[in-house]
Amino acid sequence: MIRVLIVKDYEEVSREAALRIAEIIRSKPDAVLGLATGSTPIGCYRELIRMHKMEGLSFSKVSTFNLDEYVGLAPDHPQSYHYYMFQNLFNHVDIKVENIHIPNGVAEDLDEECLNYEESIKRAGGIDLQLLGIGRNGHIGFNEPGSSFESRTRVVKLSEQTRMDNARFFKSLDEVPTHAITMGIATIMEAKRIILLASGEAKAEAISKAIKGPKTVMVPASALQDHEDCLFIVDRKAASLL
Ligand code: F6R
Numbered sequence: 001m002i003r004v005l006i007v008k009d010y011e012e013v014s015r016e017a018a019l020r021i022a023e024i025i026r027s028k029p030d031a032v033l034g035l036a037t038g039s040t041p042i043g044c045y046r047e048l049i050r051m052h053k054m055e056g057l058s059f060s061k062v063s064t065f066n067l068d069e070y071v072g073l074a075p076d077h078p079q080s081y082h083y084y085m086f087q088n089l090f091n092h093v094d095i096k097v098e099n100i101h102i103p104n105g106v107a108e109d110l111d112e113e114c115l116n117y118e119e120s121i122k123r124a125g126g127i128d129l130q131l132l133g134i135g136r137n138g139h140i141g142f143n144e145p146g147s148s149f150e151s152r153t154r155v156v157k158l159s160e161q162t163r164m165d166n167a168r169f170f171k172s173l174d175e176v177p178t179h180a181i182t183m184g185i186a187t188i189m190e191a192k193r194i195i196l197l198a199s200g201e202a203k204a205e206a207i208s209k210a211i212k213g214p215k216t217v218m219v220p221a222s223a224l225q226d227h228e229d230c231l232f233i234v235d236r237k238a239a240s241l242l
Pocket of ligand 1: 133
């Protein structure tokens with residue numbers, strides 16, 4: 001079952017998420033976090049940085065695994081998820097670079113990269129807390145509608161809607177990569193805890209379908225209905241169709 005916390009606005013979504021992440025790090029300093037990119041978690045990362053600077057929250061033993069990365073973008077490309085993570089979180093906290101894991105979108109052998117990624121998650125003891133956003137089409141990570149619930153880390157083709165949604169970060173739609181590496185739905189489901197964040201009306205339909213709709217591969221986030229410890233933190237607008 002998915003539990004839902006409805007809060008006033010984006011600021012509160014961010015604060016509630018950061019509080020829970022901080023709680024895990026404080027009770028288990030070597031926690032393994034699964035992290036997401038996109039617009040939604042930026043406020044949460046900002047709050048975690050504040051907690052690091054003002055409240056002594058330490059990431060020195062924390063390991064992280066990001067959900068996804070664009071194929072073809074090198075880590076120093078400003079639109080890569082590597083770049084995003086360093087800009088929005090890692091450069092501002094005391095995490096050790098060797099504990100950071102993000103799929104390499106320019107690996108020579110992408111399939112091998114995916115297998116190795118799964119192996120490193122296992123070696124780290126699995127993910128304690130996975131943070132997720134949600135696409136307007138219900139995707140989690142880059143698991144687009146139609147992705148098998150058994151899927152694992154792999155190369156996927158991005159849907160046109162996702163490319164258009166993400167074009168705002170690029171100069172033109174043509175520059176948006178067509179493929180990405182993403183953890184699979186089965187990979188995500190193995191996390192011990194999951195927190196999904198959503199803010200704004202554009203996400204209302206996806207949130208409602210994920211929680212109330214039938215479990216279907218056409219709404220990848222509906223797989224989360226079967227997770228034992230999954231919390232959605234959503235603002236009033238994203239909850240408007242619940
Ligand atoms: C990002 C990711 C995606 C985003 C989703 C929502 O790592 O896995 O599933 O969470 O596309 O993106 P925003 O937050 O930009 O609306």
